[in-house]
Amino acid sequence: MNKRHFGFLIFFLTAAGLFAEGQLPVQTRFSFPKSIRAGDVAEVVIWSPHNLELNEAALENAQGKVLDRAQTFAVPAADLPEGLANHVEAALLATDALSPDQTATFVVFNAQKTEVERSEVQIVHRTFPTEIVHLNPVMTKLREYPNRVERHQAESIWKIYLTNDADCVFQTGLYALPFSFQPRRSALFGDSRTYVYSNGKSSTTYHRGYDFAVPRGTPVLASGRGRVVMARFREMTGGTVVIEHLPGLYSDYFHMDRLDVHVGQLVRQGDKLGLSGATGLVTGPHLHWEFRLHGYSVDGERLLKEGILDKERLAKLFSTAER
Incomplete structure (x- = not known):
């Protein structure tokens, strides 16, 4: 466990205009793990200065099959670090403990079921006693x-x-x-x-x-x-x-x-x-x-x-x- 590397990709959305169809507010930030071990929890976190209208996040394999999906939920302000008490939403996604090494993709959807962001992740196979x-x-x-x-x-x-x-x-x-x-x-x-x-x-x-x-x-x-x-x-x-x-x-x-x-x-x-x-x-x-x-x-x-x-x-x- 100590050798496990947690990496994150941060995405800055700078498109002009707010709440256009298929878009999120300017300055919205996403974080996705770069890699996760089979059998671990993956956190997808989204921060915005505005109230978000997100719906769900999914984890898909290379063939587009959904491995897991979950509704996003608001993280309570009391559970956030100081200075981050804006609108933070998260989704928790699981990977099968017996998953092989593979490249998968996180996909985030808004309330209209429109895709708003995606990011690749490496799922790392594990061997067990x-x-x-x-x-x-x-x-x-x-x-x-x-x-x-x-x-x-x-x-x-x-x-x-x-x-x-x-x-x-x-x-x-x-x-x-x-x-x-x-x-x-x-x-x-x-x-x-x-x-x-x-x-x-x-x-x-x-x-x-x-x-x-x-x-x-x-x-x-x-x-x-x-x-x-x-x-x-x-x-x-x-x-x-x-x-x-x-x-x-x-x-x-x-x-x-x-x-x-x-x-x-x-x-x-x-x-x-x-x-x-x-x-x-x-x-x-x-x-x-x-x-x-x-x-x-x-x-x-x-x-x-x-x-x-x-x-x-x-x-x-x-x-x-x-x-």
Whole structure:
């Protein structure tokens, strides 16, 4: 992570006239990443001295296929660096963790669905460790033969993941680990995982978050401000809490023994959500922690180290633009 290079392209629009069809106000500035790793969050940020009438941003591959798209949302003035309390909008876009090396393009559209800006980006492929997980007969049945309840629960959580509410802007800046200490990580984001079933069969997938090997009963904390959109026990993930932080961005906390929050509750970073455990499809006590953006699993490590729409990064970004 420390070697990761974050570059930005700043575009100055100097065309005469305001709000002509297909144009944005003079002095509007865009920032796009030059490169992003597969499985990371990409930030598209637009600044203007005027109120913008933007609609959405998209990420397209070289063939024009849309890899992800999202509504733009207004960044609250309180979350902006000093001197930048004008009109700042952003969109968060996700890349698949298994994406190959490829050149893609960011495209921004206004409220009339007219394209107003585009910029190329390099998506960088990642390689991940492999692991083998042996399942007993009970866990084999859970994974290999999903029942009606599991299917219904999967549909319910996917409905949440695919919700993108532009008014839900709770947590910008750095996110935090779900514990008050540094836990041991027993599985990492992106691990190629082969499940070996008790009947001799197997299946391969990849790990969509981090597993923390902590004793049952360890307090689990919210990684950022947000609204609880799920707090229930599920067949596969056991005691489950899902928090909405930004439009389309959610954090998940799985396999908990006890839940101390309810749906609709607003939580602050560091608030207690419940106690870790060993419920659902598990081979031992741990907490599974992950982030989802528009349904894509994204690497939480990036949110811990660099945050989302971090004030310091925005200040450097736009101060450079002004020079």
